[in-house]
Amino acid sequence: MSFWIVGPPKEQTPMGDEVLVAISSDRDVVRARQTGRSMATQLGLSRSEATLLATAISEVARNIVEYVGEGQILLCTVNLNGMEGIKVVATDSGSGIENVATALQDGESSGGRLGLGLPGARRLMDEFHMVSKVGEGTTVTMTKWKGPGRG
């Protein structure tokens, strides 16, 4: 089901604001999503857009804690063809996922408990791209754009 994978990510110009959140506990999951929300609000995303972003961050951050133990989430403001948004890069050095397409299907999960997380996060974001190498780790890159008419 290759349509689950959106990408590769388009060329986006970083706009300067960049925050790196180290992830190793459930408190960090909250910190990551709150940092993402405040960056989104600052950039002018609506409350709804910020909540979609925060929810998606919560899912990918939890996956890191649950399946790998530690990793990091880079949050940055980006610009593409005049559109502004928040890009999230969640990285871990875990054992990786053999079949990314399967991991992104509803109800699928290697741990058997979190089948909703990744496909759900994908539905909340405008861009979603996941790369995983067995033995090396996983990177999820996703972007939420500021909606039209929000200057």
Place this chain on the structure above:
Amino acid sequence: MPVPILKQGHYLVASIQDALSDGEVLELQENLLKQIGDFRARGIIVDVTAMDVIDSFASRSLRTVALTTRLRGAEMVIVGIQPDVASAMVQFGLLMDDINTALNLEEGLEFLDRWTAERTDADGG
């Protein structure tokens, strides 16, 4: 910070004050399930007005409390899901079809009063 659980008549009211970590969500789940037995509560209200997100973990946990509460002969209602949180849940695909929800604390209490009254009627008749 633990979520305070207040007793109001035959009901327990858990009023979430801030964003919750997964550990705090689990702690709330355990406390509610314990207290429903301790207090012989007929209903639980969980006020989620202050929750920043309701993601897959939080929604699964709330659902577990609601269904377990029902198995113990009481009923739970979630109140205060904010509009942006609600629409994120729908877009995510987090369904709570079998869970009671109400707009706010007042309507949650009214729901439980009606539910309790109907049950008492059924028992009496």
